[in-house]
Amino acid sequence: MNALLYGLVTIIWGTTWIAIGLQQGPVSAPVSIFWRFAVASALMIPILLARGKLRGLSGRDHLFCLLQGGCVFCFNFWCFYSATAWINTGLESVIFSMAILFNAVNGFLFFGQRPPARFYLATASGLTGIVLLFWQDLFTGGFSYSLLPGIGLSVLGTFGFSLGSTIGLRHQRKGLAVLTTNGWAMFYGTLLLAGIALARGDSFMPQLTVRYLGALFYLAIFGSIVAFAAWFTLVGRIGAGNAAWCTLLFPLVALTLSTFWEGYVWRANAVAGLTLILLGNLVMFARPGVLPRLSGHKKTPSADGASLADGGANQT
Template sequence: MNAFLYIIVLLAWGSSWFGISFQLDYDVAPQASIVWRFLLASLMLFIWCFARGLKLSFPWREHINWLLLGFFLFCINYICAYFGTIYLVSGLVCLIFSTLTLFTVLNGFVFFKKPVRLPILFGAIVGIAGLSIIFSNEISSAEWSLDSGIIKGFLWMLLATFFASIGMLLSGQMQARKIPVIQSNAFSMLYGSLILVTYISFSDLSFSFDTSYNYVVSLIYLSLVASVIGFGVYLKLVGNIGADKASYVNIFTPTIALLLSTLFEDYVWSWTGLIGVILIIFGNIIVLYAKPRSI
């Protein structure tokens, strides 16, 4: 069952790169696109809850938790990530965000008193090494100087990864208390969107929307597939196997995106790229077969 969930997340998030690339071609601020994405995803989840008669009345303490989850997982990490993409090429963005497993392990130990599972730490390092090999050309061609902005982008992406790992650990804690994932995502996405709206209103960004076919279709795809399905299944996986194991998905996801690019954009693989994929798969095996922690 967990392997099936894992594959769904890989396909949902690996294909989301295409949806995001469509949205960047229009005169809509990326932060505004994030708001539309998660507002629509939240609406879809609430409609599902109403249709299935799922409970929507919860104590105010849970709403505080969802506000925090929305801030970390559906707001601040995306703001930092978009700042990072201003300075970095896509390969470096993928590589830095792949450290999510490391952040999840370390933040789980520091802030949530979770034991460090060494096989997962080792597997994550192997996977990051594989991803580094795949994007070695982009890494070597980048201008690593203080004037180039690479350092700024690097720091922004590290912050994005740090905040995302906190959100995933929070979700794991909520599920341990038997808080349902669907309602949790519905409220958290709503609160994260409202925080982003507040941020945009106090910035110099324009809050706009594009009615073109490509923008609307990509928005629906990102809301339904990458957000409702992707985050729903992923956070369920977090509850099942732990945030540290589940976060390895973010190392594997760029490989799925490259495979899709091979089919639709004529991406050509090199021997170094294949070696990188082998390392990622090997790291994935180490992570997934790590012994469960005792509770």
Template sequence: MQRLPASLLFTICVLVWSTTWYAITFQLGGSTPEFGVALRFMLAGACVLAWRAARGETLRFGRRAHLWFALQGVFLYGVSYICVYHAERYLPSGVVAVGYSASPLAGGIGAAWFFGTPLTRRFILGGVLGLAGVALIFWPEFGKTHVGGQTALGVVFTAGSVFLSTIGSLLASRNGERGLTMWPSLGFGMLYGGAAVLLIALVSGQSLVWPSAASWWVALLYLALAGSVLSFACYLTLLERLGAGPAGTIGVMTPILALAVSTLFEGYRPDALAGVGVLLAVAGNVLILRKSAPVRAAARAAE
């Protein structure tokens, strides 16, 4: 990764992460969303740890470190993704992706609350614009659903995923400040997050049916290997080279392309109101990222 130009690393992150939202839709049939989340992150976590072990990185940590790895993973790669998968049962994948435009604001508020990080006027203005943009994008969806409140459920799940992933991002920030390096935190966190989701599925009495559709398994491999391992490797390399601000622009571009993917493959048809919402969401995140957000939203633009 170190030899690849920054432009290529950026392109890989945007292209892969913007398409993972649509790839998730292939895992919404044939089995429960929880089973897809569990297998995705257990596979991704195992690959990350095997890769780092092959590079000679130590993977021995005490019980306390593993407790923090688990807390990070349960929120950032576990319960938050349960909400993402369920949200996409009711909303186009690109709309859910745009919902994550609220993540920088949520992360900044959380950092101010827990770590005392000051919030600048630019950050607050950017957050307000971003939220207004997300609201405009979601609003037309309410007019398309008349039975069962499906859109409302999708919005609730999207909001829940942003909230839960923000807690995970704060825990990841805490782990980094305490000397727990990124790759072991990522690998163990994904393993623990996936295992927690599997446990939730078993306790709730869900049947763990092995899907028969080839598309389900292709999506699983894409989400685990490309969406979780490859993209994080590119993103973290960019983070080291350029810093959080420039690398964070990935989070601006990803929802836009995710909406384009939904338009092409899911029949999503944004109206003028949604178009204005996209512009506001982008402008808000640009304002936030001009001075790096206090907490890096570890790509939860993934999925």
């Protein structure tokens, strides 16, 4: 069962990047993201209510859910949707996989969690990998600025996700129900996106094509509801630190799809760069005695999620 959940999360979150690319067109990014989470929220919150899983929160907790929604379900996705104008979705997923490094930094800034010694090796490996990954396009025939906006937006989106994970650690330390805080965060993120679209004067009319609507419902139902349900179930069974190993795998799924769908070319520098980035993530996860256990043994809450650097507070 755990292996099935692990594979489900990896495959769905590895394929959502292509679905994001399919939504590119005349509909603005804030409106596309709004419809994704409006559909997901309209389904998720009633389900939580019907199952008695939507717990009460204080006004202060709702404020933090609003901040989390702004980071994870608004800013984060706006950056990644916009970045597809400059780089392909597979490369976005690789940059996003470095969120654990941002988690270590934010854990130190907000909770005083000193990054482990392996953080510096992982960072060096990851940054070197990013340079190698984009070397061919950036430096062949002279320096090219064309990819920098896409890289920068992907990094900002990853940082937004990490900030949301930091807020998730705050929720976890207060003993708040993860499904409740994520349900409200998604709802508040949807409201923020509606406000942004209104302020920009964007039309809320979605593109009425099979391509766009298919991607929308895949992202809303599978990417935002099914995958999260599988993720939270997996976290409960094996612990978030073990479950987070899927972040090492979904970039491979995304880049494989990008090869066939977007024509991504695997050059030697790209292979070396991807290897170094995944190796950096592996270094952050692979502290002594920790391997992705899929045997059904559940970690205790006190051992699970104690540090952002160990992948224990991923809320999305």
